[in-house]
Amino acid sequence: MLLLECPYCGVKAEETELSPGYEAHLKRYGPGSTDEEFEAYMFARKNPKGVHFERWRHTYGCGKWFLAARCTATLEVFGTYPAQVGEPPAEIIEKIKARRPDWKGYK
Amino acid sequence: MRRYSVFAIAREALRYHTGWERAWKSPAPKAAYDAIIVGAGGHGLATAYYLGKNYGITNVAILEKGWLGGGNTGRNTTIIRSNYLQDSSAAIYEKSRSLYETLSQDLNYNVMFSPRGVMMLAQTHHEVRGYMRTAHANALQGVQTEFITPQRVKELCPILNIEGPRYPVLGALWQARGGTGRHDAVAWGYARACSDMGMDIIQQCEVTGVRSEGGKVVGVETTKGYIGTKKLGIVVAGHSGQVAEMAGFRLPVEAVALQALVSEPIKPCMDIVVMANTVHGYMSQSDKGEMVIGGGTDGFNNYTQRGSFHHIEETLRALIETFPIISRLKMLRQWGGIVDMTGDRSPIISKTPLGNCFINCGWGTGGFKAIPGSGWAMAELMAKGEPGPLAAEFDMWRFKEGRFIDESVAAGVAH
Numbered sequence: 001m002l003l004l005e006c007p008y009c010g011v012k013a014e015e016t017e018l019s020p021g022y023e024a025h026l027k028r029y030g031p032g033s034t035d036e037e038f039e040a041y042m043f044a045r046k047n048p049k050g051v052h053f054e055r056w057r058h059t060y061g062c063g064k065w066f067l068a069a070r071c072t073a074t075l076e077v078f079g080t081y082p083a084q085v086g087e088p089p090a091e092i093i094e095k096i097k098a099r100r101p102d103w104k105g106y107k
Numbered sequence: 108m109r110r111y112s113v114f115a116i117a118r119e120a121l122r123y124h125t126g127w128e129r130a131w132k133s134p135a136p137k138a139a140y141d142a143i144i145v146g147a148g149g150h151g152l153a154t155a156y157y158l159g160k161n162y163g164i165t166n167v168a169i170l171e172k173g174w175l176g177g178g179n180t181g182r183n184t185t186i187i188r189s190n191y192l193q194d195s196s197a198a199i200y201e202k203s204r205s206l207y208e209t210l211s212q213d214l215n216y217n218v219m220f221s222p223r224g225v226m227m228l229a230q231t232h233h234e235v236r237g238y239m240r241t242a243h244a245n246a247l248q249g250v251q252t253e254f255i256t257p258q259r260v261k262e263l264c265p266i267l268n269i270e271g272p273r274y275p276v277l278g279a280l281w282q283a284r285g286g287t288g289r290h291d292a293v294a295w296g297y298a299r300a301c302s303d304m305g306m307d308i309i310q311q312c313e314v315t316g317v318r319s320e321g322g323k324v325v326g327v328e329t330t331k332g333y334i335g336t337k338k339l340g341i342v343v344a345g346h347s348g349q350v351a352e353m354a355g356f357r358l359p360v361e362a363v364a365l366q367a368l369v370s371e372p373i374k375p376c377m378d379i380v381v382m383a384n385t386v387h388g389y390m391s392q393s394d395k396g397e398m399v400i401g402g403g404t405d406g407f408n409n410y411t412q413r414g415s416f417h418h419i420e421e422t423l424r425a426l427i428e429t430f431p432i433i434s435r436l437k438m439l440r441q442w443g444g445i446v447d448m449t450g451d452r453s454p455i456i457s458k459t460p461l462g463n464c465f466i467n468c469g470w471g472t473g474g475f476k477a478i479p480g481s482g483w484a485m486a487e488l489m490a491k492g493e494p495g496p497l498a499a500e501f502d503m504w505r506f507k508e509g510r511f512i513d514e515s516v517a518a519g520v521a522h
């Protein structure tokens with residue numbers, strides 16, 4: 001069972017209260033982009049076995065979208081943070097590095 | 108290899124079963140092979156088998172990080188059907204289903220293919236239209252299916268509640284020659300046949316790196332050392348993303364957990380497979396009497412081989428509504444597998460950016476039924492270096508080019 005703390009309302013929400021939204025920090029491509037860019041954005045999503053950044057929505061709570069850093073191999077949660085950022089905040093990166101010294105970093 | 112037969116059983120019965128030989132050998136890896144298959148699940152083993160049988164390529168190793176058949180091949184609910192919508196899907200799934208008809212004889216191994224019939228319930232008007240369309244498409248594709256009435260549904264499966272309060276049954280798509288098989292036996296049967304052809308099945312041998320030179324694979328790093336190869340086939344289902352990354356390319360695939368469960372064994376009460384896509388659950392009865400049940404995938408990337416508990420609850424809620432008699436049944440076991448999902452719910456059987464490296468993945472929640480056909484098509488691709496008619500449309504570049512093989516409806520409930 002996955003528990004994520006909503007960074008907006010502070011509720012520790014159990015996964016049935018949340019909706020998953022897959023990869024976070026996506027750069028969106030639309031008309032005018034190349035086929036490669038559009039494919040990478042739309043289909044070739046990151047699929048790591050390990051540290052992953054995701055979008056989640058607190059659907060049955062405050063309704064807001066937020067982001068989470070999670071390990072897909074163990075379900076460990078490193079932290080959650082508001083969605084209005086282009087990449088993971090420094091303190092989240094530090095937390096992950098402390099737990100996963102071999103982690104290659106966010107790219 | 109000594110053949111299995113009624114005479115063999117009689118002979119062994121007379122000498123206290125001391126003469127059975129091992130079904131497959133467990134050799135140490137050689138320095139190099141003509142072809143290496145990564146992943147000894149059903150699809151990897153079938154690929155190796157048809158490489159040998161159809162193309163005479165037998166200097167082959169199949170590398171498996173765990174034990175053979177221990178991935179999704181040994182974790183699925185064994186539904187076999189070919190009632191998909193698109194022509195290219197119908198072709199490969201029907202090829203596969205028809206190979207299952209004679210697989211036990213072909214492999215000299217009882218895979219217990221049981222064409223007991225698969226019924227997909229239509230419980231909304233949208234589903235009725237969708238399945239009628241599929242039945243028409245199947246008629247054109249030469250796949251035998253029919254759309255049947257609620258009365259016929261009740262005749263075929265008396266324990267089904269066709270007058271449920273939320274979603275009464277309005278009809279069903281019926282494939283009489285669909286059914287189930289014994290999942291482990293499929294892996295074991297292919298493994299025994301591959302070993303008999305002189306191929307090396309190397310278990311507990313994880314591929315940790317792919318070595319390439321000038322755009323071609325030369326070998327793989329493994330937990331049992333470096334092994335050279337002239338051709339590489341990656342057939343690792345849920346771990347396709349990892350192995351592709353070792354080979355230097357990214358796949359349009361994401362890994363999620365899918366669960367199944369079985370009940371305590373009860374007396375025979377249903378002799379077909381029923382899938383209820385609207386309420387999201389499906390059920391059949393195993394030869395041991397257990398009700399075999401499956402449902403939904405998690406909505407997030409996951410490699411833990413166990414799914415979220417609330418899915419079990421949702422699946423059982425759906426099935427109790429559909430089959431009220433199971434409401435007091437105890438569930439015995441639950442497990443999960445990591446399935447590789449593509450954007451159009453169709454598989455990938457494809458060349459890759461590396462000239463002599465091929466990939467077979469993306470079967471997601473529904474690739475047990477496809478094992479023989481997929482192995483057949485993948486062997487052709489690896490032997491000739493170009494896909495044959497069965498695999499041609501399933502290349503990995505179709506996403507970029509917008510040639511989707513959309514099976515999100517036919518894939519329906521995860522199975």
Ligand SMILES: Cc1cc2nc3c(=O)[nH]c(=O)nc-3n(C[C@H](O)[C@H](O)[C@H](O)COP(=O)(O)OP(=O)(O)OC[C@H]3O[C@@H](n4cnc5c(N)ncnc54)[C@H](O)[C@@H]3O)c2cc1C
Nearest residue numbers: 146148149150172178179180184186314444474475476522
């Ligand atoms: C719960 C559940 C129910 C399902 N129900 C159905 C159903 O009813 N009908 C149906 O048609 N399909 C069903 N499926 C889907 C089906 O099980 C799969 O599509 C199919 O088994 C995939 O076979 P495979 O050989 O590709 O993969 P697998 O059997 O998973 O084999 C891949 C192998 O690769 C190995 N491997 C991975 N990485 C490495 C590495 N680096 N080095 C070496 N080896 C590696 C793994 O250990 C594994 O043994 C279900 C799946 C699940 C999980």
Ligand SMILES: [Zn+2]
Nearest residue numbers: 006009058062
């Ligand atoms: Zn909230």
